[in-house]
Amino acid sequence: MIYIIVGLGGTIGAILRYLVGNIFKKFTEKHGIVTFFINITGSFLIGYFSTRQIPEEFRYFLIAGLLGGFTTYSTFMSDIVKYLRERKHFEAFVYMFFSIFLGIIAAGLGIALANGIWKA
Amino acid sequence: MIYIIVGLGGTIGAILRYLVGNIFKKFTEKHGIVTFFINITGSFLIGYFSTRQIPEEFRYFLIAGLLGGFTTYSTFMSDIVKYLRERKHFEAFVYMFFSIFLGIIAAGLGIALANGIWKA
Numbered sequence: 483m484i485y486i487i488v489g490l491g492g493t494i495g496a497i498l499r500y501l502v503g504n505i506f507k508k509f510t511e512k513h514g515i516v517t518f519f520i521n522i523t524g525s526f527l528i529g530y531f532s533t534r535q536i537p538e539e540f541r542y543f544l545i546a547g548l549l550g551g552f553t554t555y556s557t558f559m560s561d562i563v564k565y566l567r568e569r570k571h572f573e574a575f576v577y578m579f580f581s582i583f584l585g586i587i588a589a590g591l592g593i594a595l596a597n598g599i600w601k602a
Numbered sequence: 603m604i605y606i607i608v609g610l611g612g613t614i615g616a617i618l619r620y621l622v623g624n625i626f627k628k629f630t631e632k633h634g635i636v637t638f639f640i641n642i643t644g645s646f647l648i649g650y651f652s653t654r655q656i657p658e659e660f661r662y663f664l665i666a667g668l669l670g671g672f673t674t675y676s677t678f679m680s681d682i683v684k685y686l687r688e689r690k691h692f693e694a695f696v697y698m699f700f701s702i703f704l705g706i707i708a709a710g711l712g713i714a715l716a717n718g719i720w721k722a
Contacts, residue, residue: 492616
């Protein structure tokens with residue numbers, strides 16, 4: 483049963499990722515911008531929802547399924563290698579640095595928000 | 603139609619990720635080991651399959667769907683934040699460094715293999 487719930491979340495996550503990618507393509511052809519946006523947003527949401535008390539099944543659907551499927555590591559790596567092959571070492575570094583740096587901050591902010599720190 | 607193909611790939615990717623996670627849980631409870639293994643494997647496969655000539659529909663199924671859904675950035679970030687909250691700064695750094703470093707190498711090796719460099 484959990485496998486079906488995770489799979490269903492993964493379906494929606496992957497379709498959402500493809501949809502967001504198509505919307506971004508209208509504005510920029512630059513590698514990585516869309517993956518960056520998706521990964522940062524997903525990191526914030528996983529921080530928030532993994533901290534909030536939510537029903538067990540919904541947790542599998544949302545965290546292991548949807549957010550796991552929405553964000554992607556393989557495209558992140560593939561984008562960096564594309565920059566490196568084009569000898570755009572600076573762009574590769576900036577993309578990598580900000581993805582990690584802002585990803586950690588986004589996940590941390592999600593946790594802080596779920597813990598009600600901002601309400602204090 | 604493409605949305606259905608991407609969604610189907612995402613379903614399988616997320617279920618595979620959850621399955622691999624369950625297998626790993628039998629051996630280790632350490633954060634990130636499974637995500638690390640999944641992300642490095644997925645990076646190698648995306649390097650390989652994005653370089654090989656494969657039919658258009660299969661590309662969407664495999665790359666945007668399956669590998670995008672299999673690998674995950676949100677859990678990677680969430681694992682790093684867990685280490686940081688436990689004040690395991692060194693573990694956080696090692697996990698982050700090797701995920702990125704070996705991910706780039708894995709994607710590059712996938713590309714090299716697809717280009718037949720190893721056959722020469």
